[in-house]
Amino acid sequence: MHERSDIACLECGQLHRYRPVASGKTAICIRCGAVLYRNRKNMFETALALTVAGLILFVMTNLFPLIGLRAQGVEQELHLFGASLAFWDQEYQVLAGLIVLNIIVFPLFELLSLLIVTLTVQFRWESSLAIFLYRWMRELKPWGMLEVFMLGVLVAVVKLGDLATLIIGASFWSFAGLIVTMAAATAVLDPFTVWRELDKTRAEGEHGQRA
Secondary structure (H helix, E strand, O other): OOOOOEEEEEOOEEEEEEEOOOOEEEEEEEOOOEEEEEEEOOOOHHHHHHHHHHHHHHHHHHHHHOEEEOOOOEEEEEEEHHHHHHHOOOHHHHHHHHHHHHHHHHHHHHHHHHHHHHHHHHHEEEEHHHHHHHHHHHHHHHOOOHHHHHHHHHHHHHHOOOOOOOEEEEHHHHHHHHHHHHHHHHHHHHHHHHHHHHHHHHHHHHHHHOO
């Protein structure tokens, strides 16, 4: 029996009958030409590798100094978490909390969610947790502002360059790599395919329990 389901175009609302597409191919809307879903080759394997790399870079980013400042024989180093502490010490508690959420909590949640989702699909685990995490990951995605923080760091580097000697720490490069890796891991996953695979693993688990 062929599995039948409908999918609505997110751009114009046109309904389409789902049909599997060949590896590397894309299904597009017959009305407006928007992408409906993609069948990327080795999609989940690639996303899993990028997620693991992102977790390694995340640990490095939080362990090593981001930048250093040397002036008049005095040298100071700034860690990623130290940025929020600096605002906290200046009595900007709300801003400090937002920084922790946006550059530490939300990115870590996204990476761990991607890890669980990709492993669930790969090993056909029970998918209730993965479905919950993936839904919230997509909801919280706009709040992860690593790119904005990196832009702020670059602006600070340019402005402080004439006042003191700047030392670019290892965390700066791992942070840049983390931004690229997380963007690639998210981009490589086709949301429709992810939801479909998670639903299939849940159906398989329910069928196994009934059997």
